[in-house]
Amino acid sequence: MTMMLFPMPGNERMTYAIAERVGCSVGKLELRRFPDGESYIRLHSAVAGCAVAVVCTLARPDDQFLQLLFAARLLRESGARSVHLVAPYLAYMRQDRRFHDGEALTSRQFAQLISAEFDGLVTVDPHLHRYSNLQEIYSIETEALTASPLLAQWICDHVEAPLIIGPDSESEQWAGAIAGLIDAPHAVFTKSRRGDRDVLIAAANLSAWKGRMPILVDDVISSGHTLANAAREILEQGFPAPIGLAVHGLFASDAEAMLRGLGCRLVTTDSIPHSSNAIALAAILGNALGGQVAAIDAKRLRNRPK
Template sequence: MKNLSNISPVIFSLNSEALVARLCKHLDGETGNYTTRDFPDGESYLCIKTDVYQRHCIVVADMSRPNSKFLPLLFLADTLRELGAASVGLIAPYLSYMRQDRRFLDGEAITSKIFAKSLSHHIDYLVTVDPHLHRYHSLDEIYSVPSKVVQGAPALAKWLKDQGDLLLVGPDSESEQWVSDIAKYSGHPFITGDKIRRGDRDVEITLPDVSSYLGLTAVIIDDVISSGQTILCCIKALHSAGVVNIKCAAVHGIFADGVDQDLLNAGLSALITSNTISHSSNVVDISPLLIEPVLECILHVSQSTK
């Protein structure tokens, strides 16, 4: 990375000002300045104020609830290109449109491929955190630009290591490998539950015997909280087993329909997320994990354009 020690990128925030401020410190970067507003008919106006000519530019955009963010992102990225940016990379701490990766019913759109193909036309590289790959083995299957995936687990594990005596709880068997890796680093015991999902909001969780852990604080660990139904069921199961103090820590907090408050009302003593998506629960900082992948991408782009 020594060849890029003085790149001083320009970093633009689409909706992630706090994360951009941290990235600017790590990368010795400049915060990109632009103005935007809507015309009376709903169309967008954009004017970039920072000189970006022959400079490496990064757009940071949390792509949760993406439909209202996609066009502004394209307008920003393409305008940076037109103004002569040396490169335009995207840090999407949360990457959307990974769910529909096949046609389950006749006539369905495979939106993950459509989204990836379109976005790839407007950026030089992509860095993201814990995307839900499902049936894809890597982002390279759908994105035509270089991509780097950052694992959020080390950041969670680092935070958990200093939180005292805990029992880490994976809500289902799919989380076992993930939770066990975090537990290995943080030094805490862990259990995983069995989940039966009958629908988006119809979930049942069964936990193993926790009687030997009743003196510990239970921390439910997940990669993303969206509808929150899995976590709500896990809280209920822990309460039924006699666990008194329950917290929840996740990488991505989407919190659809205000479920964050429902989780707290259900008995959580604390709700912790990383700063991939701006929220009052942001405690874990993932910005240090983004630096090396971003620099690698800029180096790759720089070498490929020589």
């Protein structure tokens, strides 16, 4: 299988780790900006006949998307047989319905933009709350991996007598899955949101699990207010400061300082580069990408005119 990977800026470490996993080469894209802010992109690798994948975690999608689009089109124009996107963190999944009249349904709009440029998408734990799967909004081949087994293994390796806690109902899918994998008790708090940074947490009574180490589990740490309010409730019930364990660490604004100020240890996967990264995703991303390329090649062969 001929495949080449291309890192967008800031994704070099993940790209080389995936390339080592699947045994492929890393190509070179030159990207810079003109003085007026417009992008310059030049391809320095021969890709004709290759399956190519662009690696770009979409933690800053508004800043990243145009260069990503230009790179995908350049690779296709240069003869790549298929163009894939490896986005360990996939943006624009939370606006999955119109909460107020006149709102843009950005999850669908972003999916349409990505689907127009790529043949396949590989990501990890996208925020699937009101969508059952990515195929509801993406028209290309998609692979939505879960990091739950990796998070569970990290807990097994580092924590004795864990208590898994989901800070809200949306986190139940991760908290429940991880607790099941390691045979640990778990509880889920309830949340009411009055604004982007105004969150009320109703905590479950944890007294039955005194002596266990609380671990707050979620898919994304963004503003940090949901985890911080849950951590305060845990502290008030006489437990030590919890570990904040998440798949994706966005850490917007002062989120990290706020959580560390409460005594929380922070642990994330390397989907978004951060000092809290302790869980590597390259193996599952590489395996999924290789399978997706093979599946698209097989489909192309089946559909080839005889």
